[in-house]
Amino acid sequence: MLSQVDNELLTRTNPNTPMGALFRRYWIPLVVSTELQPDGPPVKVRILGETVIAFRDTEGRVGVVEEACPHRGTSMAFAINEECGLRCIYHGWKFNVKGECVDLPSEPPESNFRHKVKLRSYPVYEGGNVVWTYLGPDDDVPPVPAFAWMDLPDSHRVVERVWQECNYLQVMENDLDFVHAAFLHRAKHEQPVKEGVLSSDLGISPSHPLVKNPYPRQVVEDTVYGQRYLAIGEADESNQVIMEIHYVFPFFTYPPRFAGEDMIFHAFVPMDDENTWSWDVHFNLTRPIDAETHLRRRGLWLDEQKRKLRNRSNNYLQDREMMKRQNFSGILGIANQDHAVTEAMGPIVDRSREHLGTSDIPLIGLRRMMLQEVRRFQNGAAPLRVNPEIVRKVYSCGAVAPKGIPWQEANPLEKEFMPTH
Secondary structure (H helix, E strand, C coil): CCCHHHHHHHHCCCCCCHHHHHHCCCCEEEEEHHHCCECCCCEEEEECCEEEEEEECCCCCEEEEECECCCCCCEHHHCEECCCCEECCCCCCEECCCCEEEECCCCCCCCCHHHHCECCECCEEEECCEEEECCCCHHHCCCCCCCCCCCCCHHHEEEEEEEECCCHHHHHHHHCCCHHHHCCCEECCCCCCCCCCCCCCCCECCCCHHHHCCCCEEEEEECCCEEEEEEEEECCCCEEEEEEEEEECCCEEECCCCCCCCEEEEEEEEEECCEEEEEEEEECCCCCCCHHHHHHHHCCCECCCCCECCCHHHHHHCCHHHHHHCECCCCCCHHHHHHHHHHCCCCCCCHHHCCCCHHHHHHHHHHHHHHHHHHHHHCCCCCCCCCHHHHCCCCCCCEEEECCCCHHHHCCCCHHHCCCC
16 A cells, blocks of 8 residues: 555646656657648647647648647647648747747738747657657756667557546556456457467457466566566466566556567556556567457547547446356456556545555555655656667566576576666
């Protein structure tokens, strides 16, 4: 459990909060690149309690700017995107991707007033079919992100962002919970899945190590980029299985996967204190993946605002007959199952009322690290920064080894991932 004070410290990320200030020191995924078309509609995005506008200009350049027009404060989400700039529909003021005012038609032609006006803009990086932005101080911009999946061909990955209606921390804690897969995601019969695909929309087959090990031994290892979590269980009579999850500070994860399975990367970006942008990147380092199959098995059918059609208002279409015969939860879609249980906790779960067990070891490790980092930051220490070339090598890949071999030998942590202290 956490004290209410610590819970507040970790879960509040809006402006003028310690965790919010820390998160702003990192590159943040904002929109999928294909959401922005040259001279297309600007996209309004809520992030860390602020609203920004993203757009792609006539020449393909991306801008991320504050929502309020500096003239009278109306929303630039209504703006006309044309001829390399956003033009406010209220009085026609126009701004380029740098936030510079390039036209002021409501002022006399000889006026130089436009040179005194600026729309706040934010740094932008486009990579991995994602538009990233940075909301922190201009003098502390970190190296651009370089995750394992970002340099792959589009055929080798599928990227999606989804509105999840609860605080980011309960979403991320769910992702580090090995044991929930043995229950929430369990299918009652073996599932016919395509090569590389973990599950069907019903769930994960009973024979998969994630399902057949409901109480594995769990270990937390500190790394230079965050933490690694391991779950050691049984593969068969002769072999053990060592599953791993990687946490890359501040809100990125690689859930457990094995050789031959398509991998997955998650980012859990606070929209505000009670909502999260959940990012899912399915990828394979060596071959194309079946994007349609992954989208279908996840079961997240969305509206134009990226909110789920299966949601709390319709009980995620839980089917009690399905629960009896086909899967543990009665909910279709492996990701929809996760959304159901995390959103049902409420907008921000009260962790002072928890009763944690041995299955919760990764969560405890995560909370300790996050509290340590935010307190260091409050005391004037620099944010945790990692060489992007190290982060590029991080992804999840479990191991199978004969019983009796120490897990440290069966699935060792790379030396360059180990902290020096």
